[in-house]
Amino acid sequence: MRRLAAIVFRSFLQGLLILSPIVITAYVIYTILDSVDRLVPGVPRGTGFVIIISAVTIIGYLGTRFFVGRILFDGFDYVMEHIPGIKYIYSSIKDVIDSFVGDKKRFNKPVWVCTNHNPEVWRIGFMTQADMAYLGMNGKIAVYLPHSYAISGYVIVVDSKNVKPVTRMNAGEAMKFAVSGGITSNEEEKHHHHEKLQFKQQP
Numbered sequence: 025m026r027r028l029a030a031i032v033f034r035s036f037l038q039g040l041l042i043l044s045p046i047v048i049t050a051y052v053i054y055t056i057l058d059s060v061d062r063l064v065p066g067v068p069r070g071t072g073f074v075i076i077i078s079a080v081t082i083i084g085y086l087g088t089r090f091f092v093g094r095i096l097f098d099g100f101d102y103v104m105e106h107i108p109g110i111k112y113i114y115s116s117i118k119d120v121i122d123s124f125v126g127d128k129k130r131f132n133k134p135v136w137v138c139t140n141h142n143p144e145v146w147r148i149g150f151m152t153q154a155d156m157a158y159l160g161m162n163g164k165i166a167v168y169l170p171h172s173y174a175i176s177g178y179v180i181v182v183d184s185k186n187v188k189p190v191t192r193m194n195a196g197e198a199m200k201f202a203v204s205g206g207i208t209s210n211e212e213e214k215h216h217h218h219e220k221l222q223f224k225q226q227p
Contacts, residue, residue, distance in 0.1 A: 132195045134198030135149055135188065136188050136189075137180070139180075149168055165182065166181050167181075170202045
């Protein structure tokens with residue numbers, strides 16, 4: 025009886041492990057879609073989402089493809105960045121968004137940072153400033169270190185000799201590696217490395 029109960033309990037936990045990511049992902053997607061849909065009141069369900077997505081797409085197209093559109097959006101951008109008080113909020117939000125998805129993405133240079141020498145400890149991050157001399161810090165660079173299982177992080181300023189580029193992961197893979205706490209990695213690279221080890225062990 026105890027063995028049967030143990031099997032049922034383990035199976036239940038295994039079911040939770042299988043279903044939890046699927047359910048949580050579906051719930052997050054549904055919440056986002058529903059929130060966007062509610063931005064346009066008084067329309068049939070689902071129509072608001074289509075309207076919002078279409079409007080955003082059209083604005084993006086006009087702002088990048090047409091000269092007049094670029095002038096209008098650049099003018100609006102200039103005004104927002106020169107309104108006292110509002111400019112700090114607007115500029116900060118714009119810089120953060122541009123860092124991830126804009127044309128001036130800043131988190132595109134993954135690096136390894138030696139944060140401790142004895143014992144030696146390396147952390148993965150993204151170089152955001154290659155030269156801090158303009159702040160009177162010659163030979164130093166700024167690196168953003170993302171937190172694991174979070175969307176936050178912090179910036180450190182270190183000597184350039186303590187930083188080396190990540191060569192076996194692109195920016196997206198490096199971010200996944202950092203945010204997942206090092207659990208995810210380049211599976212193809214791991215497989216290739218495993219094959220090399222097996223080849224060396226052959227007589």
